[in-house]
Amino acid sequence: MLIPSRAWAKVSVQLNLDRNQAAVTDSIKLVISVSGTRSSDSVPVIKGADDFNVTSGGTSSRFEIINGKVNSGIEYTFFLHPRKEGSFRIGPAEVIIDGRTFRSNTGELTIHKARAGIARGNLFLTAAISSPEAYIEEQLIYTLRLHRRINVSNISLELPESNQFALKKLEGPQEYQTVIGDHTYQVLELRYALIPSREGEVEIQPSRMHMTAFESSRRSQMRSFFDDPFFSAGQPRTVASESVGLTVLALPETGRPPGFTGLVGNFEIDATLEPASIKAGESATLTLRLAGQGNVNSIPDLKCPDLEYAKVYADQPVLKVETDEKGLKGLKTMKWALVGEKEGTFQVPSFSVSFFDPENRKYLTLNTSPLFLSILPGQKEQVVASAAAGDEGKEGQAKKEVREIGRDILPVHTSMDVLKRAEGYKAGRLFFTSAVILPFLVYLAAFAGVRIKRNSQRSMASIRAKKSAGRFIREYRKKGSLPDELSSAIRNYLNDRLSLNLGSLTAEEAAGILRSNGVSNETALRLCAVLKKIENAVYTGRGNDPCDTGEDIPSLIRQVEKEIR
DSSP states (O other): OHHHHHHHHHOEEEEEESOSEEETTSOEEEEEEEESOSOOSSOOEETTOTTEEEEEEEEEEEEEEETTEEEEEEEEEEEEEESSOEEEEEOOEEEEETTEEEEOOOEEEEEEOOOOOOOOSSEEEEEEESOSEEETTOOEEEEEEEEESSEEEEEEEEOOOOTTEEEEEOSOOEEEEEEETTEEEEEEEEEEEEEEOSOEEEEEOOOEEEEEEEOOOOOOSSOOGGGSGGGOOOEEEEEEOOOEEEEEEOOOSTTOOTTOOSOBEEEEEEEEEEOSEEETTOEEEEEEEEEEEESGGGOOOOOOOOOSSEEEEEOOOEEEEEEETTEEEEEEEEEEEEEEOSOEEEEEOOOEEEEEETTTTEEEEEEOOOEEEEEEOOOOOOOOOOTTGGGTTOOOOOOOOOOOOOOOSSOOOOSGGGOOOOOOOOOOHHHHHHHHHHHHHHHHHHHHHHHHHHHHHHHHHHHHHHHHHHHHHHHHHHHTTOHHHHHHHHHHHHHHHTTOOOTTOOHHHHHHHHHHTTOOHHHHHHHHHHHHHHHHHHHTTOTTSOOOOSSOHHHHHHHHHHHOO
């Protein structure tokens, strides 16, 4: 009874969105990570995704042993395609493991209207800034998006340089799909924190990306070995973004506090004292934390004044800078050791810091809460005489004779007589012949067995492939059009018909495999659309309700059978 409960206690489900904001024409990547198990009873059901089309991006599992500790898990990848604008709470995701339901956290997602843009061919770069107006040292977001409908490689980036602003890279690049006009583009998005340092009109010069582009072209009638796509050579391409204008305002003089050091953003301050009660001669640690979002590298080093009741020893301040979807955020930790010298209860000086809040366009001053230090009487020092103090200078005991306490594992030779040549073992002729010939005979037997087994498997696979369509149609007529059953039946048909072993075949992958096996693009797209409708019903929790796919699925499978080769 205890083993299952311990196993369940280790299972956890985590839901992660690749971003919290997107346009209505974009796709959002959603990953559900299940730790503590390598299998589940069913695919996850995502709550709160009714206003999205959900497609599968595949499944992966992991199993590792680190320092004797076993870690295992599954990752389910999905893509959300929004149907409308608004703010949505995605999740929780529900996963059933050994008959028990586990739920994940939720995520917030804001969908904006489609970005204004014009398609500029198969490959182009755009640049945007979060606001066309900002104050000095205010943090903005500079976003680059590479739109492509062709394959590229060896990408390098050339950012604009200026003494009027600084760029700091945020989290890693994101990839998703978007629609501009009638075309679907794969987008590579890069985000940077941009902090202006001078007031006035600033023109952010174009960014440039250099890469190798692989354009699709009509093959020559003269085919050669190098016509293989693995050996096709791309062409160097450079794309540039548009320049972006920015108006930088000076920080207002009105309301500026006397101790203002140039900090711009939104910050919090906190101070702690541990322990709050010490004895004279002991120390307490005063810790000050200043954290927030903005020009975090300008967080000042605050000073602790001299105290009449304690000695103050400052530690080196530590600044930790991280990034999130809003930009740079930082935490500076400052510590002082207070060594008590005077008995009594004393108030620790308060710390304050001022900053400019660009969102509300005003200065704010933060102060720490009052802290008190209680210093109790300390123990008097006691001088303890050493019992051996009077023995210094006396002669030590007589040296003891060195004696052998052990020997090494290997014998120690003390004479050349022991180094005699050992007589080799003379193998018999029969033994020698067997040792040479037997491995070759074993290899031949194993090779013959593998070939026989492979031929048998091929013949069985061929028979199974020919019967797969009839088996699917019988199963469809028996179980109907429930998405859960239909999704599994179609994938089993494709695996059997094409001798595949792909458990998590996506709709796009299925269409691509069919096209590569002679099925027309129209028929492959029809089956792809059916699979997407089925997936959307399954992943949003409607897997047990009848699903209208808009197709006569048995007729569609017969059409696939006619075209496949």
